[in-house]
Each structure stands twice: as structure tokens, then as C-alpha cells.
Amino acid sequence: MSEPLAFSAASKRRIAELVSRYPRKHAALIPTLYIAQNEFGYLKPEVMELVAAELEIPLASVMATSTFYTMLHKKPVGKYHVQICGNVSCYLRGCDDLIATARQVLGIGLGETTPDGLFTLEEVQCLAACGSAPALQVNKDDHFDVTPQALRALLEQLRDDADAGQKTLSIDVRGGGHA
């Protein structure tokens, strides 16, 4: 183990502002977990302990909430979190073709992350974009009326961007932030 985990000064200020919105610190838990996730990549046990200490609530409460919600990540997520809606409206408009395309382009199955840490692929529940189905999200960005061709181009573009960019990407695994 290196140094113990600590929030950045900016995160601490943000958490203090969040806490001021509620009569109980506990209520700031979900937004604080997003901040922690953004800063440390995912909610490993030490991160949950840090959040519990910051909000002065029991670790068990932090664990209960962290494990209940799907957007709170208990394991590392790729730099690009590709989430394809598989619900009824998207099914009727061809989401299965998108999932097949993503699996083929990325070479991974649903719920898996590419070995280089760049992509995590998931089928998710309704994204509330049914009129623009099939829909998907990559991190914070919505993509509507997606065709398999468009998805292939998007994934290849993201991979090219990453190759051209920082070499450190493969170790900088994190999901979308929420500061």
C-alpha cells in the first residue's frame, strides 16, 4: 500500500457544499459516492471507508447504498463505458444488432472490459429515450437513433482517439464523473 487515500481539496469543498443542502449528512451520500468514484475510479473498500469517515456515517450504510445502485461501481470500469439499452422500444428498433456489433468490434461480451481497460460493454435498462430508439450512452453522452454502422464508427473513433492520446490511459480506469 502506498499513502492512505484522501479526497482532493476541491472534492472536499464540493462535499461540504453538498452536505449543507440537507439536515442530515447521510443524505449527501449518493452525490458524494459519485465524487469518490470520479476521483478514485471505483468504489473499492478503502474508498467506501473514506466516504464513511467524511460523512461521519457507518461503513455499513455506505456499503448498503453502494451495492444497491447499478451506477455506483464496485469494480473498475473502462475509460469508455458503453451502455446499450435492451428494453422493449429499443428491442423493437434493433438494439440486438447494436449489441452484436459492439461485441464484435470490441471482442468482449456483455459485462466485460477490454484487456487494455478502454471499454466496458453493458446492456442496460431503459434510458428514457424510447422515441429515439435504439439508444445508448457512452459515459455521459447520449447517442440516439443509432445504426450498427454508426456504432462501429463511434467505437473505432474512440479507440483511435485513445491511441493518439495519452499513453497512460490503460491504467486510468474510471467511469463517468458526476462533480
Next chain:
Amino acid sequence: MPEHRLLLRDHLGKDLTRLPEYVALGGFAAWKKAQSIGKEAVHAEVKAANLRGRGGAGFPAGVKWGFLPKDGRKRYLTVNADEGEPGTFKDRYFLEKDPYRMLEGILLTCWTLDIHTAYIYIRGEFWNAIEICDDAIAQMNKAGWLGKNIQGTGFDLDVYTHPGAGAYVCGEETALIESIEGKPGQPRLKPPFPANIGLFGMPTLVNNVETLACVPVILELGADGFNALGTPRNGGTKLMGISGHVKKPGLYEMKMGTTMRDCIYAPEFGGGILDDRELLAVIPGGSSCPFLTADQIDVPLDFDSLKAVGSMFGTAGIVVMHDGTDMLQVARRVASFYRHESCGQCTPCRQGTGWLYNIIKKMDEGLGEPAHIDLLLDACTGIEGNTICALGEAAAWPIRSIAQRFRPQLIEAMQRRAAAMQS
């Protein structure tokens, strides 16, 4: 019946995420009217307007407002922006494109009911919406429309967004309250109702985004004007999202009482069935509603008429399926959703949603037989009415309707799979 636009204003080409643009289009006229008629008159107007809750249950909003006890305790408004009912994409419009309509509704509601803190609970996947609403709240604070002594009236109101984190059940009002408190979104046993013991143990009103966005409209038109747009006991216009096998999927606004047939076929709405095929099935208001068959689409769309044909208006998220649709796959998607979203608290729902999914999965994998359809109906009976919240019914009702109303399609789908396995 033509489209009737009061709420939906994206065709105007204005950037309504900017406060001056909202004001230029008559924003806060309702607030000024409220100041002149007084709090009791505002509440009376909302009640008389027959504003039915737009979150899905259709409970009269004015009546719900009246449930808050007048005992001097601090009160909260929590705004339900946890839009996650499959087939539904209407609140996203207000949150991303016209946030001040909702925020003026929040201001009017809180002023009328002496509430000084409101939280807008927005589903976590709506990253953009959260940023847009945070910015809109900041603009209103800066312009004196929120914060201390609003517009010199002495009224104080703080509004905050609060993110969800990917749990459909948090759209249930007591689960939403638990979630704002930082806990897992497990619904509370009622009573006590949130109006008495809600957020942080205090009296709490939970209203949907679209419901609140209707409040300024009611004050602008008057209760009579609002009622005139709808059907008896169903005032106003309604945002209607149509998706699936139609030529023009998207978000529209209609008068209450427009027929399902018009929504699907009229050129200003769905524009007809994709590839000019025949209609097979319709979900009228999100996937928790019993499915309708093609011969049921002359029903007028309001909360009472859909109930009369054995379904629900729900969120007016209409999903259209043509005659080429594999109903077994549709059933599998629906069952998979509720199994995934059950909070796990009540045994009939936690286990029952798993049963529904496993039976349908077996049918989908070519191992089904007609008796499985009856087993599905049995499992639905075991779930309905036996759970703390309505997620149990939401899981059982659509599956029951598919099993009852689309039995021939399910049997045919099973036969196809069995034949494919043998070849």
C-alpha cells in the same frame, strides 16, 4: 384531432434553458397571477382543474396537496424526475429543454403550501439534465426567483437537484425519499404516508415533473380553460411519447381524450405503422400497463377510460408493436426488467419476478409448452397485491396481459423455437 401545444414548445426554436428567453415567452405570468389571487385560490384552481398526477398513477394533484397536515412542522417538496418506466421519455423534455416551466411550478407549489425546501430527484443517467437544471436553479437564484425574499414577497425557497444512481424503484415515492436520505431505494410501508411522515421524517409532497409543469399553465388558463382541454375529471393536455413500430416515433402533446387510434395513425402523431404492417399490440403508458390488442385502440386516452378497458394510462408512454413482433421476446424483455429492478424487499416480488423471467426464458429457449403460459398466470397471482409497493403489480400486469391476450402468438413462438431446435 390535431396536436395541441401548451407544454411542448421546442418548435418555437427558442433556447428555453436561458431565463430571459423563458420570461420573454410569458414566464412567471402565473406567479404574478398567484400573488394577486392568493394561496387558497391557487390551491382551489389546481383542485378544480382536475390535474391528474402525471407520474403514472393519475391521482388528483390538488387533492394530494391537501393531505399535508397544517401542524407547523417543516415540509418538503420532492420532485420525481426519476423517469425510468420503459416507453417513457417525457420528463426529459422539461429537464433538458424547458426547465423553468417545472421550476415555476415548483415555486408556485411551494409558495402555495408554505414549503421552503425542494429536492428534484433526477435519475443518474440524465447527466445533461442534472447540469441544465443546476444551471437553471443558479440563474433563478441570481435573478431573485429563488433563495431569500423571492421578488420582495418575503417568501424563501431553496431548490436542489439530487442524483439517482440507476434504480427504477426509486420512482416509487417512498423509495425516492429513502434514496434522497442516502439509503437503498426500498419502499416504505404505508401508512404513514409521506404527507405526514416523509423526507427526514417530515411532511412531504412528492409530485412528478410534468404535473408541476402544468401548474403555471392552469393559472394562465384558469381551471375552466384547463378542464376544457380534457375529458371529465381529466383536465388539460398530456405529453405523449410514442415509440416502437410507428413511422414517426417521438414526443407529442395531445388533448386528454384523444384516441389511441389517432395517436398511432394520425399524420401529426405516430403517422401509422412502420412498413404499413398490421397492428398487433400496444402498451398504452409504460411497460407496467397491461398490453392492449389491436381491437382496443378506439379507447380515448385518459386515466378513467383506459382503466375501463382493463389497462392504465400510466405515463402515456405508448409502445406500438406490429404483426411481425415476437411477443415472447417482448415478454422476456419486460420480465427481465422487473426482475432486475425488484428491490428485493418483499418475497413475492423478489422471487416472483425471477419466476416470471425463468419461465419465459425457458419458453424462449425452445423448452416451452402451453402449460407454461398458465404457470405464468399463477405466478402473477402470487405477486399481485402481496407486496409493499406497486412494483409487484407493475411486473405482473403486463405479463398477465401478454399471457391472456396474446396466447396464440406465444404458442406459435414456442412452436417455432422447438422446430428450430430439431432442424
